[in-house]
Every structure is written in structure tokens, then in C-alpha cells.
Amino acid sequence: MPENTDKKSLRRSKRMKNKQKIAYAVGNIGGLAIAQSSILLLYTHYFANLKIPITALGISLILVIYGIWDAVNEPLLGHLSDLTRSKLGRRKPFIIIGCIPLIIFSVLIYTVPPGLSPLWTWVYLLVILIAYESSVTAVVTSWYSLYAETSLNEKERVDTSKFMQIFGIVGLVIGLGGAPMISGAFGEKYLLGYGIMGGVLAIITVLSMLPTILKVKENPNYQIQKEEEKYPFFESVKTSFKNKSFVFFVIVQFLLQLAYAVVVSSLPLFFKGILLLGDLEYSLILLCAFLTVIPALFLWMKVAEKKGSKFALFASMICFGAVFPFVFFMNTVPVAIIILLLAGFGLSGLMMFPTVLLGDVIDEDQVKTKKRREGYYAGVSGVLVKLSSAISWGVIGIVVTIFNIPRDTLGITVLTGLPKLGLQVLVGVIPVIIMIIGLMCLWKYPLSGDRLKQVKIHVEEMNK
Incomplete structure (x- = not known):
């Protein structure tokens, strides 16, 4: 490619029109809807609804193994997409290939065949969950990898992130409210209700990716141009973990996602066991949280503009974590609604700022390595989200076992005592x-203030 054409392309890449930002951001509807519904429903569905012939700890172990596969799968696919050369770009081929398998396996993870022995139930769940996660990775992680390529400018990224979070709220509403509403509409016909729900969520995810496929153009200058420019996967891992900003970011993101996943995965059990609510009923209560998420989103943006994204994330983590000790008083539906309204205020900031911080980390990595590795970093970020979910399921299994929480009477009689x-x-x-530990680590995160300004200056110069 001639040098002048190369520079013009790069200059164009630095600014996206709002319609392109929106086209990209629509993908967050499906990405969050399908992810949040599985975090919310999988454990409770296997344990309390289907009552599969596996113990509480056994269910947790299956989901932890699934999370370990995710820990290998996410960064490998991200690295592979970083090295891909095609007319469609680095990410779009994986998004397109993964769509049909995603629809199929999204149904199968919720429709465990009845009458299987414990061994064959194990085999079925492991195979289907691994296939499901591979298709999710191909579609959602590849889409997410495009974020850092949308712009090299901090304000532009926050602007794109704003659109992402607006559509992300729609995704959260669908995943946390709409999903149990669909499954709950079929009463105790769990296989039918959850199977339809899984298929609907997958179709929504695929449709939300179409604007990115059709309207968002990848920057060809970010593709590896020569075979000798490719870099080994383990070299990427070694280099990234020498980056102090990256290390603190991944610790904070992991702890943040773990705290969130424990809350979300546990709430269906809490609603069933203490408030005696079914899927349809508690889905309406969960939707209350989003009455504060949307207005708070604009407030957190103002905080970030004045104090920076690190400060805004710190404050939103405090707001989110401070709410949940009040669940000891959550014995009625009105109290549950008030607590979730307060939680929505902090949740809004948690949705926005990790994405912005990850973009900053990728920029600093480019300054140090002279390479753009969005796919790898998006893969690592995806690992943390999914691995935190798996660990949260492990925590649930341990607590359910230690505190002797019954599956047979869950949702029938109010739990008391232990x-x-x-x-x-x-x-x-x-x-x-978990959130307190995360706050301590975020305090040590170094990429803010003058250091961040210097990184932005260098990145702008490198990509002129």
C-alpha cells in the first residue's frame, strides 16, 4: 500500500461517525443479554428446576471446568484473530462463523435430556457447555475486540462506550429481566420454557451483530502484513504480564466481575428460598434496578470527565458494594425493590469504565511493543468475566452444601435458620x-493522570 494512502486511512480511522459508533454499540445488546442470562440462571436451573442427578458441589465442579476451558479458549481465539488476514478484516470472519452454532448450543445448554444417569448427565453438560462457550467466544469476543480500534482518542472512546452502555442496558434488561420472564411464562415446563428462552437470546445476539458486520469497517493497517511480523501466543502472555497497568487492571476486573457474578447467580436462589418468587415474578423485581441505571449513566460520565475514569470506577464500586449488606433486611418485596434501585446506581458505573480502562491499557501496550493486540486483551478480559462466573458457581455450591440449603422445598416453603x-x-x-479487595487493587492501578496523558500523546504520534 502506498505511504500516502496508508496515512490517509489511519487519519480516517481515528474518527468514527456517530452512526458507525451506534452500529458497533448495538452488538452490546446481544453480548450482555446472552452472558447475563447464563450467569443468572444456569446454576439455579440445574439445581432447583431440573434437579439433575448431581449434587450441588457436582454442578459447581462442572461449571468450574467449563470456566477453565474458557480460560484457555478466550485468549487463544483473541490471539488467532489478531493474526488473521482477510478481506473482511481480523474479527468479522469469526463473528460470522460462530452465529449458527451459537443458536444451536444456546438451546441445548438449558435442555438436559431427562432420565440420564449421573455419569451421562456429566458428559452431556460438559460437551454442550464447551461447545456453547466456543461459539460465544467466536461471536462476542471478536466483536468486543473491535472496541479499541474504533478510536485512539480517549474522549472518542468514552463516547463510543456511552453508546455501548446505552445498548448494554437493553441487553441487561433482556438477560436479567426478559430471560426469566420468557422461561417463567411456561410455568414448570422447564425444558420447553428455558429451551425457547435460550434460542430467543441467541437470535437476539446474532441480530445485534449484523450492524457491526454490515456497517463497521476494520482498519486494514492493524492487520499483520507479513508472516514474519506474527508473534507467538506465549510471547504475548509474557509481555503483557510485565505491564504493571495490565496486571492491576486484570486483578480489579476479575474481582469486580466475581463480586457481581456471586450476587447475580445467587439472587434466583434468594428470591425462591426467602421470598417464594417464581421466575416471572422475580424478573419484574430485577427490572427495577434499571430505573436508576440509565440516569446514573450520564452522572458517571460527568464524574469521569472531571475526575477521570479510574476515579469514577472507584466511586461506582463503593456505591454498588455498600448496598448488599442490607439483604439481611430483605424479607419483603418492597424492600427488595428499594435495594435493587440503589444497586442500579453503582451498577451503571461498573458497566462503563472497565471498557475504557482496557482501551487505555491496550494503548500503553502499543507504546511499549509497537503492536495493536486488541484481540488478545479482549480475550483475557473475556476470560476474567467467564472465569469469575465459574468461580461464583463454585462458591454457591460450597455455601449451599455447608448451610444445607434444600433443593426439594426451595420455592415451596420459606427458608429459616441456617x-x-x-x-x-x-x-x-x-x-x-471481594469488592473491598478490588478497591484496594484499583487504588494501585497506575495508568491515570499525567501518565495516561503521555500515553495518549505517544499513541496519537505513532498512528499519524
Whole structure:
């Protein structure tokens, strides 16, 4: 490619029109809807609804193994897409290939055939969950990798992130409210209701990716141009973990996602065991959180403009974590609604700022390595989200076992004594401890202020 054409292309790449930002951001509807619904529903569906012939700890172990596969799968696919050369770009081929398998396996993870022995139930779940996660990675992680390529400018990225979070709220509403509403509409016909729900969520995800496929153009200058420019996967891992900003970011993101996943995964058990609510009923309560998420989004943007994204994330983590000790008083539906309204205020900031910080880390990495590795970093970020979900399921299995929470009477009689305390600890104590540790790590995150300004200057110069 001639040099003058190359420079013109790069200059164009630095600014996206709002319609392109919106086309890209629409993908967050499907990405969050399908991810949040599985975090919310999988454990409770296997444990309390289907009552599969596996113990609480056994279910947790399956989901932890699934998370370990994710830990290998996400960064490998991200690295592979970084090295891909095609007319469609680096990311779009993976998005397109993954769409049909995603629809199929999104149905199968919720429709465990009845009558299987414990061994064959294990085999079925492991195979289907691994296939499902591989298709999610191909579609959602590849889409997410495009974020850091949308612009090299901090304000532009925050602007793109704003659109992402607006559509992300729609995705969260669908995943946390709409999904149990669909499954709950079929009563106790769990296989039918959850199977339809899984298919609907997958179709929504595929449709939300179409604007990116059709309207967003990848920058060809970010593709590896020569075979000798390719770099080994383990070299990428070694280099990235020498980056102090990256290390603190991944620790913070992991702890943040773990606290969130423990809360979300535990809430269906809490609603069933203490408030005796079915899927349809508690889906309406979960939707209340989003009455504060949307207005708070614009408030957090103002905070970030004045104090920076690191400060805004720190404050939103405090707001989110401070709410959940009040679940010890959540014995009625009105109290549950108030708590979720307050939680939505902090949740809004948690949705926005990790994405912005990751973009900053990728920029600093380019300054140090002279390479753009969005796919690898998006893969690592995806690992943390999915691995935190798997660990949260492990935590649930341990607490359910220690506190002797029954599956046969869950949702039929109100839990008291030790089982009730176990659910309160799950939602109101464990996430708060995790969040406090995350705040301590975020305090040490170095990429802010003057250091961040210098990184932005260098990145702009490198891509002129």
C-alpha cells in the first residue's frame, strides 16, 4: 500500500461517525443479554428446576471446568484473530462463523435430556457447555475486540462506550429481566420454557451483530502484513504480564466481575428460598434496578470527565458494594425493590469504565511493543468475566452444601435458620469482601493522570 494512502486511512480511522459508533454499540445488546442470562440462571436451573442427578458441589465442579476451558479458549481465539488476514478484516470472519452454532448450543445448554444417569448427565453438560462457550467466544469476543480500534482518542472512546452502555442496558434488561420472564411464562415446563428462552437470546445476539458486520469497517493497517511480523501466543502472555497497568487492571476486573457474578447467580436462589418468587415474578423485581441505571449513566460520565475514569470506577464500586449488606433486611418485596434501585446506581458505573480502562491499557501496550493486540486483551478480559462466573458457581455450591440449603422445598416453603443465613451470606457478605479487595487493587492501578496523558500523546504520534 502506498505511504500516502496508508496515512490517509489511519487519519480516517481515528474518527468514527456517530452512526458507525451506534452500529458497533448495538452488538452490546446481544453480548450482555446472552452472558447475563447464563450467569443468572444456569446454576439455579440445574439445581432447583431440573434437579439433575448431581449434587450441588457436582454442578459447581462442572461449571468450574467449563470456566477453565474458557480460560484457555478466550485468549487463544483473541490471539488467532489478531493474526488473521482477510478481506473482511481480523474479527468479522469469526463473528460470522460462530452465529449458527451459537443458536444451536444456546438451546441445548438449558435442555438436559431427562432420565440420564449421573455419569451421562456429566458428559452431556460438559460437551454442550464447551461447545456453547466456543461459539460465544467466536461471536462476542471478536466483536468486543473491535472496541479499541474504533478510536485512539480517549474522549472518542468514552463516547463510543456511552453508546455501548446505552445498548448494554437493553441487553441487561433482556438477560436479567426478559430471560426469566420468557422461561417463567411456561410455568414448570422447564425444558420447553428455558429451551425457547435460550434460542430467543441467541437470535437476539446474532441480530445485534449484523450492524457491526454490515456497517463497521476494520482498519486494514492493524492487520499483520507479513508472516514474519506474527508473534507467538506465549510471547504475548509474557509481555503483557510485565505491564504493571495490565496486571492491576486484570486483578480489579476479575474481582469486580466475581463480586457481581456471586450476587447475580445467587439472587434466583434468594428470591425462591426467602421470598417464594417464581421466575416471572422475580424478573419484574430485577427490572427495577434499571430505573436508576440509565440516569446514573450520564452522572458517571460527568464524574469521569472531571475526575477521570479510574476515579469514577472507584466511586461506582463503593456505591454498588455498600448496598448488599442490607439483604439481611430483605424479607419483603418492597424492600427488595428499594435495594435493587440503589444497586442500579453503582451498577451503571461498573458497566462503563472497565471498557475504557482496557482501551487505555491496550494503548500503553502499543507504546511499549509497537503492536495493536486488541484481540488478545479482549480475550483475557473475556476470560476474567467467564472465569469469575465459574468461580461464583463454585462458591454457591460450597455455601449451599455447608448451610444445607434444600433443593426439594426451595420455592415451596420459606427458608429459616441456617439455610436462610447461607443465602444472606451469599448475597450480602461474600460480594462485599471481594469488592473491598478490588478497591484496594484499583487504588494501585497506575495508568491515570499525567501518565495516561503521555500515553495518549505517544499513541496519537505513532498512528499519524
